[in-house]
Amino acid sequence: VFPETSLKATGVDFLKSQNTREHHTDAYNIKNLVVRRGQPFKVQVGLNRELRANDKLSLRFGIGENPLKIRGSLMSLKPEREQDFNGWKISFVKKSGRECLLSVTSSPNAPVGKYTLNVKTGTHIYKPENGVIYLLFNPWCKDDVVFMEDEAQKKEYVLNDTGYIYCGTPSNIYGRPWNFGQFEDFMLDACMDLLDKSKLSLANRRDPAYVSRAMSALVNANDDSGVLMGNWSGNYRGGTPPTDWIGSVTILQNYFKTKKPVCYGQCWVFAGVLNTVMRCLGVPSRCVSNFNSAHDTEDNLRVDVYLNEKGEKLNSMSLDSVWNFHVWNDVWMKRTDLPDGFDGWQAIDSTPQEQSQGMFQCGPCPVKAVKEGDVYLPYDGKFVYAEVNADQVYWLVKKVNGKNKYIKIGTETRDIGKNISTKAVGQNKRRDITLEYKYPEGSKEERKSMERAYSFIRPSGIVPRSKYATTEMGASIAVNPMVMHETVTKSGLHLEITHTEVLHPGNPLELAITVKTSTPGSWTIDLIGSCQLQYYTGKVQANLGTIKETINLEGKSEKQIPLKIAPDAYMKTLASMDDEVAILVTAIAEVKETNDKLTKETSMRFEYPPITVQMPETAKLNNDFTCAFIFKNKLNVTLENCKLLVEGLGIFKMTTFDQGDIMPGRIMKSEIICTPTRLGEKKIVAKLISNQIKGISTEKAITITE
Numbered sequence: 125v126f127p128e129t130s131l132k133a134t135g136v137d138f139l140k141s142q143n144t145r146e147h148h149t150d151a152y153n154i155k156n157l158v159v160r161r162g163q164p165f166k167v168q169v170g171l172n173r174e175l176r177a178n179d180k181l182s183l184r185f186g187i188g189e190n191p192l193k194i195r196g197s198l199m200s201l202k203p204e205r206e207q208d209f210n211g212w213k214i215s216f217v218k219k220s221g222r223e224c225l226l227s228v229t230s231s232p233n234a235p236v237g238k239y240t241l242n243v244k245t246g247t248h249i250y251k252p253e254n255g256v257i258y259l260l261f262n263p264w265c266k267d268d269v270v271f272m273e274d275e276a277q278k279k280e281y282v283l284n285d286t287g288y289i290y291c292g293t294p295s296n297i298y299g300r301p302w303n304f305g306q307f308e309d310f311m312l313d314a315c316m317d318l319l320d321k322s323k324l325s326l327a328n329r330r331d332p333a334y335v336s337r338a339m340s341a342l343v344n345a346n347d348d349s350g351v352l353m354g355n356w357s358g359n360y361r362g363g364t365p366p367t368d369w370i371g372s373v374t375i376l377q378n379y380f381k382t383k384k385p386v387c388y389g390q391c392w393v394f395a396g397v398l399n400t401v402m403r404c405l406g407v408p409s410r411c412v413s414n415f416n417s418a419h420d421t422e423d424n425l426r427v428d429v430y431l432n433e434k435g436e437k438l439n440s441m442s443l444d445s446v447w448n449f450h451v452w453n454d455v456w457m458k459r460t461d462l463p464d465g466f467d468g469w470q471a472i473d474s475t476p477q478e479q480s481q482g483m484f485q486c487g488p489c490p491v492k493a494v495k496e497g498d499v500y501l502p503y504d505g506k507f508v509y510a511e512v513n514a515d516q517v518y519w520l521v522k523k524v525n526g527k528n529k530y531i532k533i534g535t536e537t538r539d540i541g542k543n544i545s546t547k548a549v550g551q552n553k554r555r556d557i558t559l560e561y562k563y564p565e566g567s568k569e570e571r572k573s574m575e576r577a578y579s580f581i582r583p584s585g586i587v588p589r590s591k592y593a594t595t596e597m598g599a600s601i602a603v604n605p606m607v608m609h610e611t612v613t614k615s616g617l618h619l620e621i622t623h624t625e626v627l628h629p630g631n632p633l634e635l636a637i638t639v640k641t642s643t644p645g646s647w648t649i650d651l652i653g654s655c656q657l658q659y660y661t662g663k664v665q666a667n668l669g670t671i672k673e674t675i676n677l678e679g680k681s682e683k684q685i686p687l688k689i690a691p692d693a694y695m696k697t698l699a700s701m702d703d704e705v706a707i708l709v710t711a712i713a714e715v716k717e718t719n720d721k722l723t724k725e726t727s728m729r730f731e732y733p734p735i736t737v738q739m740p741e742t743a744k745l746n747n748d749f750t751c752a753f754i755f756k757n758k759l760n761v762t763l764e765n766c767k768l769l770v771e772g773l774g775i776f777k778m779t780t781f782d783q784g785d786i787m788p789g790r791i792m793k794s795e796i797i798c799t800p801t802r803l804g805e806k807k808i809v810a811k812l813i814s815n816q817i818k819g820i821s822t823e824k825a826i827t828i829t830e
Contacts, residue, residue, distance in 0.1 A: 131179045133243035133250035134222075135170035138257070142166065148264065148283060151307040151802070155254050158312065160262030160406055162232025164213075169243055171222045180204075180246050183214060183228065185239040185257070188326065197235075197326055200244070201228065210234075230259055232267035235329035236405060238316055258312060261332060261406030269458040270332050272408050280549040281408035281456065285773055286807045286823070287399075289392045290413035290545040290554055291660070293448045293706050293727040297415065297543060299554060301809045301823035302396045303371025305773050306404035311373070314380035315404045318342045318351070332407050332457045333488050336472045337503060339405075341485035343398045343474035345385035348483075351375065351397055352389035354476050356661055358701060363387025365702040367818040370769055370811050372400035374778050390660075391475040395451035398474045408456035412471070412557070415542040417450035418514035419477060419661075425514045425581055427540070430521050431533075431723070434670040435652040435712045438521065445662040446516065446540065448706050448727050450475070452486070452508075454546070459490060462501055466490035469560065471508050480504050494561055497576030509577055512541030512561050518723045520712070533712060533721040538565055614718045616642030616680075617649070621709045621726040624686070629698060629730050629816055630761030630788075633668070633689040637711045639675055640682040648716040649675045653687050657697055658708045658727065665705060666697040695761065695816070704729075704818040732817055733758040735768075735810050737824040739798075745830055748799050753810050755792045755820075762787050763814035768794055770810045774802030774828070786814070800828040 138157040143165040144150035149158040159165045167183070175181065182202045191198035201214035203226055211231030218225045239257045243250040263272040263282055272278050285306055288299030305311060319329065322338035329335065342350040352375060355366070366388050369375065375397055378386045389397070395411045402409035418427050430441035452473035459466045470488030480486055480503060489508045490501060499505035516536040522529045541562060548555040563570035618640040625634035637653045651673050657666040668689045675683050687709065698705065706727040713722050739751040753770065757763055766783035770776075775798045783792050800806065806828055811821040 129173055130248060131175070131181070131245040132172045132248045133169055133245055134172050136241070136243060136250070136252035136255070137168040137170070138252075138254070139166050139168060147262075148278075149260070151283070151285070152258075152312055153307055153309050154258070154312055156256050156258055157254075158258040158260065159230070160260050160264065160268075161230045161234045161236065162262050162265035162268050164227045164229040166217060166225060166227050167241075168223060168225050171224070171245075174222060175219055175224060180244075181224075182244045183226065184242045184244055184249075185212070185228075185230075186242070187235060187237050187239050191240075195326065232262065232265050233269070233330045234259060235326045236261055236335065237319055237329060258316070263406065263408050263456070269460060270407050270456060271458075272456055274549075276550050278408065280547070281410055282403055282406060285403075286809070287411065287547045288552070288554070289396055289411045289451055290547075291392055291449055291451075291704075292415075292729050294415040294542045295726060296729045297413075297545060297554065298729075298819075299547070299552075300392065301370065301807070301821055302392075302411075303373060303771055303773055303807075303809055304396065304400040304403060305371055305373035306400045308373045308377075308773065310377050310380045311400065311404055314376045315401050317380060318401065319405075321348070321350075331460070332455065333459060333461060333470070335405065336402060336407060336455045336457075336470070336488050337485055339398060339401050340472045340474045340487055341483050343394055343401065344389075344476040344484050346476045346484040349385055351379045351386060352394060352474075353385040353387045354390065354394070355388035356390060356659070356663075358659075358665075358703060360388050360702050365818075366390035366393050367702065367704055368767075368769065368811075368813055369393050369396070370771055370809050370821065371773075371778075372397045373771070373773075376400065389475075391447075391449075392451045394474040395453050398453050398472065402453065402455050402472075410454050410469075410546045411451055412454050413449050413451045413543075413545045414512055414561075415449045415544070416540050417447045417511050418516075418540045419445050419447055419450070419511070425510050425578070427514050427516050429516055429518050429725075430530075431518060431710060431712065432521055433652075434672075435654040435710050436656060436667050436670065437654075437658075437664055437708065437710055437725070439664045441521070447662055448658075448660045450511065454491060455488060457488070459488075462490065466492050466498075466501065468492060473504075473508075478507060480507070491560055495563065495573060497573035497578075497580075499577050500580045506581055509581075512544065513574070513577070514540045516540060518712075534723040614643065615645065615647045615715045615720055616640075617647075617713060617715055617720055617722050618642065619711050619713055619722055619724040621711060621724060623728055627707065627728060627730050628759055629732070630691055630695065630759045632691060633694070633707060635687040635689070635707075635709055636684050637671075637687060637709070638682055638684045639677065639713055641677045641715075642680050644679045645717070647677045649677065650714045650716065651675060651685060651711065653685070653709065653711045655687055655689050656708045656710075657694060657705045659703055659705060664708070665701065666694065668693045691760075699764065699815045702818075730817075730819070732820045735812055735820055735822045737808060737810060737822060739808070739824065739826060742827045742829055743798075743800055745800055745803060745828055748797050751796050751798050751808060753792075753794045753796075755786070755812055757786045757788055757790050757792075760788055761816060763816050766792070766812060766814040768792070768810060768812050770794075770796060770808065772798060772806060772808040774806045775800050775808060775826075783812075800826075803828050803830065
C-alpha cells in the first residue's frame with residue numbers, strides 16, 4: 125500500500141467579482157477581497173488531491189498582530205465539524221475532484237478590519253497570495269447594528285462617493301460640491317490604518333459607536349497626530365488654505381503616504397473627511413450643516429454678543445461665538461449601550477473645539493436625545509444641544525468714567541440652530557432636517573424638551589461672560605432661563621436688514637435697515653447700524669462703515685434707511701484674505717418715548733459669476749472625451765492669481781490649472797481630456813479661487829456606459 129499523500133491546499137480563488145457584487149463592495153479600487161460582515165461569501169480552494177472522509181481541512185481567519193483563538197482574534201472554521209465558531213459559519217457548497225467551493229459567513233458583530241486567510245490541512249498551512257480580506261460594517265444585514273432598511277438611503281449614505289456640504293449664511297445657503305471618494309486608491313487602506321492607530325480593543329471594533337467616536341478623534345490632528353490640522357488664523361502658509369479643497373481624496377492619500385497631518389482644515393473639511401471614512405468602513409453617514417451654530421457656551425446655553433456705541437460687534441470681548449454655519453456628521457446605528465428609543469442618527473464631530481474625556485472627539489450623540497432634551501446620554505449631548513439651542517444675549521458696551529459699562533439690549537431665543545441641512549437622498553438638492561434635531565419653535569414639546577435639558581445643564585443666570593466683565597458685574601441678578609423670550613416692545617418696534625442690489629465683489633454694497641412700528645402713537649427712534657466683514661466663525665475681520673440716524677414714525681409705519689459701502693472700503697481686505705467672508709450688518713434701535721431697545725444682526729454672502737462645464741451627457745468606458753471649463757469675469761475687478769481646481773472620480777485625478785489674472789469682461793477656458801474608468805453616473809467638480817474670491821464652484825454629471 126502506498127503511503128497516503130498528505131492533503132495540501134494549492135490555491136485559493138476569492139471569486140472577487142461575484143462576492144463584491146453581492147456585498148456592494150465592487151467599487152473599491154483594491155486587489156484584495158472586500159466583504160461585509162454577517163453575509164455569506166464564497167471561496168474556492170484547490171487541493172493536491174480529492175478530499176477524503178477523514179481529512180482535516182480548516183479555514184483560519186486571523187485579525188491583528190498575533191491572532192489567537194482564545195482572544196477571539198483567530199477564527200478556525202472546519203466545514204466538516206465545527207460549522208460555527210464565534211458566530212462565524214462555514215459550509216461546503218460543492219466538492220468536485222480536487223476543488224471545493226466553500227461558503228463563509230462572518231458574524232454580524234465581528235470586529236471590523238483586515239483578516240488574513242490561511243488554509244490548514246493536517247499540519248500543513250497554505251498562505252494564499254493577496255490573502256488579506258477586508259471586513260466592513262454591513263447596512264444590508266438585518267443583524268448588523270448599522271442595518272438600514274431603505275435601499276435608496278443606503279445608496280446615498282454608504283455608496284455615494286460625491287455630494288454637497290452646505291455652507292454660507294441662513295439667508296444664503298449654498299451647496300459646496302464635495303468628492304468623498306471612499307472607493308479611490310488607498311482610501312480603504314488609509315481607513316484601516318486609522319483603525320489600527322485608534323488602538324481600539326477587538327471588542328470595541330465590533331461596535332460602530334466606539335469606531336465612530338475614535339474616528340472623530342483621528343480625523344483632527346490634535347492629541348494623536350491625526351489626518352487634518354485645523355487652522356482658523358487666516359494665515360495658511362506652508363499648507364493648503366481650507367477653502368481650496370474640493371474633496372477628501374487628496375487629503376487621505378497624502379496622510380496615508382506621509383503619516384503626517386495634512387494642512388489645513390476647517391469644519392466642512394473635517395466633516396467631508398470623516399464622512400469619507402465612515403462610508404468607507406460601511407457605516408451610513410451624512411454631512412450636517414447647522415446655521416447660526418453656537419460654540420463654547422460653557423454649558424450655560426448662552427452666547428454673549430458685545431457691541432460698541434457705533435453698533436459694531438467687538439471680537440475681543442467674547443469667549444463664546446456664533447458661527448454662520450458649522451458642519452458635523454450623523455452616522456446611523458442601533459445604540460445597544462443606551463435605553464430604547466435612541467437608535468438611528470447619531471451626531472459625531474471631528475472639528476477640534478472642546479475636549480471630551482480628555483481628547484478632541486465628539487459623539488456619537490443620539491439626534492433623538494438632542495430633540496428630547498436628554499442631554500446626559502453619552503456622548504457629548506450637552507455640547508451638541510447647545511450648538512442648536514443656545515440663546516443670544518446682546519450687550520452694549522459704553523465707556524463711563526473710563527470704565528466699561530454693560531447694558532443688556534436684547535435677547536434672541538430663535539436665531540441659533542437654523543436650517544439644519546444635508547443632501548437629499550438620491551437628489552442633488554438640500555434637505556432641511558431641523559425637525560429631526562428640535563421640535564417646532566414655540567411648541568409645547570419644545571418647551572418640555574428645553575425644561576428637560578435645562579434640568580441637566582443648570583445655566584448660571586444672565587451675567588455677561590466677557591473676560592473683562594466678571595469683576596464689575598458681581599451684583600448682577602440671575603434670571604430664570606425659561607423667561608428669556610424675545611422682548612415685545614410697547615411701540616411694536618421691528619427691524620429688518622436687506623440688500624437692495626446684488627452683492628458682487630467690486631461693486632458698492634447697497635444695504636438697508638428697515639425700521640417698523642405697529643402700535644398707535646408718535647415714536648422717535650434712534651438707530652445705529654454697522655457693516656463689518658466676518659469669518660464664518662463669527663470673528664470680525666474689518667469694520668466697513670456705520671450710520672446713525674433719528675427717525676420719527678407714526679402708528680403703523682416703516683422707514684428704510686440705506687447703508688452704502690464703497691468698494692474701496694472692503695476690496696483690499698477681501699484680496700488679502702485666504703478665507704471666504706460674510707457681510708455682517710448689525711442694527712440697534714432705541715425708542716425714546718418708552719426706552720425700548722431692539723437689536724438685529726444679519727450675515728449675507730457675496731454673489732459670484734458662475735463656471736460653466738461643457739462636455740457630452742454620456743461617454744463610453746475607456747473612451748476619451750473632452751471637458752471644457754469656461755468662466756467669464758462679469759465683475760468690475762480683476763481677479764488675481766486665479767487657479768482652477770478640477771476632479772472627476774472615476775474619470776480623472778485632481779488637476780490644477782494656473783490662470784493668472786482675469787481682467788473684467790475676460791473669458792477663461794480650460795480643457796481636459798478625460799478617460800472614464802468606471803460605469804454609472806460620475807461627477808466632475810470644478811472650483812475657481814483667486815485672491816479676491818474663494819467661493820466659486822460647480823459640478824456636472826456624466827453617464828458612463830459600456
